[in-house]
Amino acid sequence: MxxxxxxxxxxxxxxxxxxxxxxxxxxxxxxxxxxxxxxxxxxxxxxxxxxxxxxxxxxxxxxxxxxxxxxxxxxxxxxxxxxxxxxxxxxxxxxxxxxxxxxxxxxxxxxxxxxxxxxxxxxxxxxxxxxxxxxxxxxxxxxxxxxxxxxxxxxxxxxxxxxxxxxxxxxxxxxxxxxxxxxxxxxxxxxxxxxxxxxxxxxxxxxxxxxxxxxxxxxxxxxxxxxxxxxxxxxxxxxxxxxxxxxxxxxxxxxxxxxxxxxxxxxxxxDGEGATKLIEVEVTGAKTKHEANVVAKKIVGSSLVKTAVYGADANWGRIICAVGYSEASVDPEDIDIYLGDICLFTNNRPQAFSEELASDYLKKEQVNITVHLGVGEESGKAWGCDLTYDYVKINASYRT
Incomplete structure (x- = not known):
């Protein structure tokens, strides 16, 4: 309780x-x-x-x-x-x-x-x-x-x-x-x-x-x-x-x-410095729990993903890039990417979705990204925040 x-x-x-x-x-x-x-x-x-x-x-x-x-x-x-x-x-x-x-x-x-x-x-x-x-x-x-x-x-x-x-x-x-x-x-x-x-x-x-x-x-x-x-x-x-x-x-x-x-x-x-949103990434269908955690953290830690979330831009290509350099086991033909309930990518093909609805979703205080790797049964989560102009301001003058 x-x-x-x-x-x-x-x-x-x-x-x-x-x-x-x-x-x-x-x-x-x-x-x-x-x-x-x-x-x-x-x-x-x-x-x-x-x-x-x-x-x-x-x-x-x-x-x-x-x-x-x-x-x-x-x-x-x-x-x-x-x-x-x-x-x-x-x-x-x-x-x-x-x-x-x-x-x-x-x-x-x-x-x-x-x-x-x-x-x-x-x-x-x-x-x-x-x-x-x-x-x-x-x-x-x-x-x-x-x-x-x-x-x-x-x-x-x-x-x-x-x-x-x-x-x-x-x-x-x-x-x-x-x-x-x-x-x-x-x-x-x-x-x-x-x-x-x-x-x-x-x-x-x-x-x-x-x-x-x-x-x-x-x-x-x-x-x-x-x-x-x-x-x-x-x-x-x-x-x-x-x-x-x-x-x-x-x-x-x-x-x-x-x-x-x-x-x-x-x-x-x-509460990341300058942050406006919490990002939660869930990775499913991974070969191991460790690989699921690694991929999730790679995505949520990507500066390009973080800035896209800040700008409310549903640029799923940045998510694909983070998955690609994670060194985890991946089946490119069986990857799904969701932004909340909105399917952005599946079966190695982009999906038609409303940019307006996706942008509205990205303006919420919490953004959930789900990626299915298609190679196993394990899952993992990671958390981060968006990357904003204020982060630069805060750290450019941290000592002064």
């Missing part, structure tokens, strides 16, 4: 807060998620060769005993490509947060997002951490959600509840991401909390699997960030029997977990 006003503090035992530390002009820029007890955890990270300092510190924390109790996050500055000083600053963020909650430092994860190649203003970070006072209130969750944004226009949240062993289990999530989105693991930043009782190994396996179907299937601009990370904490407060793949209700928990992740991923794609 979807919880409409849910957040990262909806699961039992989780608190949050966000404050304005002065890293940005006026908006919140420093936040924290805190669990009343140490929580089992899992994470996935960017595959970039230039992993930011916070990711290295977080990986070290988790490696200690697969437990986390707090996540401290700053926006405005990515603390990436900042050398030894950047690493020291990330360690200090971890230590100051641990001191605030009087917990071991390895129970703290660190995340940062913003401009690459600039040092953190640690005097403001220190003061900001001292001001954090997390609560389980809706207002505190919103304060955290605001604190992690950069060029985002909207906050991204999702929350679902599922009954496990007769106990209500809640999964809540918050994410940020608008530009530099072409994940090869996750997304910009995503944080998921749950009161489920589940061991870290099972949680990691679940996250890795779901990531490939959700976060890794979105793209805004084809660029993978130095700071991409998804973190999950499960504190066991729901008091269900331990979850793993042998649990009779594992499938129900996995479905709810995937719904949270998929909603967050789609919200990121929809």
């Amino acid at each position: 979807k919880i409409e006003d849910g957040s990262v503090v909806s699961p039992k035992g989780f608190l949050a807060d966000g404050v304005h530390a002065g890293l940005r002009y006026t908006k919140n820029d420093l936040g924290v998620i805190y669990s009343e007890v140490p929580a089992n955890c899992a994470a996935v990270y960017t595959q970039s060769h230039f992993q930011a300092a916070p990711l290295k510190v977080t990986q070290e924390s988790i490696a200690t005993e697969d437990l986390l109790q707090a996540i401290v996050v700053n926006s405005a500055n990515a603390n990436a490509c900042t050398g030894e000083q950047g690493l020291l600053d990330a360690y200090e963020m971890r230590e100051k947060c641990a001191e605030l909650f009087q917990i071991d430092k390895h129970l703290v994860a660190v995340a940062s997002t913003g401009v690459i190649g600039e040092f953190l203003k640690m005097d403001k970070i220190r003061n900001g951490i001292s001001q954090l006072s997390p609560t389980p209130s809706k207002e505190s969750a919103v304060a955290f959600q605001q604190a992690i944004l950069t060029t985002d226009l909207v906050m991204k949240t999702s929350c679902y509840k599922v009954e496990i062993d007769g106990k209500p289990v809640v999964i809540g999530g918050a994410a940020k991401g608008s530009g530099m989105i072409h994940p090869n693991m996750a997304t910009m930043l995503s944080f998921i909390t749950t009161d489920a009782c589940i061991d870290s190994s099972s949680l990691q396996s679940l996250l890795s699997d779901v990531t490939d179907k959700t976060y890794n299937q979105i793209t805004v601009d084809g660029d993978t960030s130095t700071n991409d990370m998804v973190l999950v904490m499960a504190n066991g407060k729901a008091d269900n029997h331990p979850l793993n793949e042998q649990h009779p209700q594992w499938g129900e928990f996995k479905k709810a977990f995937q719904l949270v992740s998929e909603e967050l991923a789609k919200q990121i794609a929809k």
Whole structure:
């Protein structure tokens, strides 16, 4: 069941807060998620060769005993490509947060997002951490959600509840991401909390699997960030029997977990810098699930497809081109292309369709493209957004 006003503090035992530390002009820029007890955890990270300092510190924390109790996050500055000083600053963020909650430092994860190649203003970070006072209130969750944004226009949240062993289990999530989105693991930043009782190994396996179907299937601009990370904490407060793949209700928990992740991923794609539309591509009739996902992401990531959608031009030739260079198995004689319910191409032949109706469809807030490859039974989806003039404006002056 979807919880409409849910957040990262909806699961039992989780608190949050966000404050304005002065890293940005006026908006919140420093936040924290805190669990009343140490929580089992899992994470996935960017595959970039230039992993930011916070990711290295977080990986070290988790490696200690697969437990986390707090996540401290700053926006405005990515603390990436900042050398030894950047690493020291990330360690200090971890230590100051641990001191605030009087917990071991390895129970703290660190995340940062913003401009690459600039040092953190640690005097403001220190003061900001001292001001954090997390609560389980809706207002505190919103304060955290605001604190992690950069060029985002909207906050991204999702929350679902599922009954496990007769106990209500809640999964809540918050994410940020608008530009530099072409994940090869996750997304910009995503944080998921749950009161489920589940061991870290099972949680990691679940996250890795779901990531490939959700976060890794979105793209805004084809660029993978130095700071991409998804973190999950499960504190066991729901008091269900331990979850793993042998649990009779594992499938129900996995479905709810995937719904949270998929909603967050789609919200990121929809809020792409300068975007006006969400694009969903579904590929069917593929030889393998992997090839279906690859083709879907190639289509939604094509600059030519993205600009055609922005211009409300039903130029299906651009879709064909993206399929053609995907290196997936394809039968050119048995490909179908649909724009919503409008058939554009089938049996290797263009179809007569109303350009006016197709253009009207492309002016909607969500555009669905379906491609049938005709070589198998597998399917996959990917999400992205249109490419607009505003994307260029935003990124031409990102630092200024």
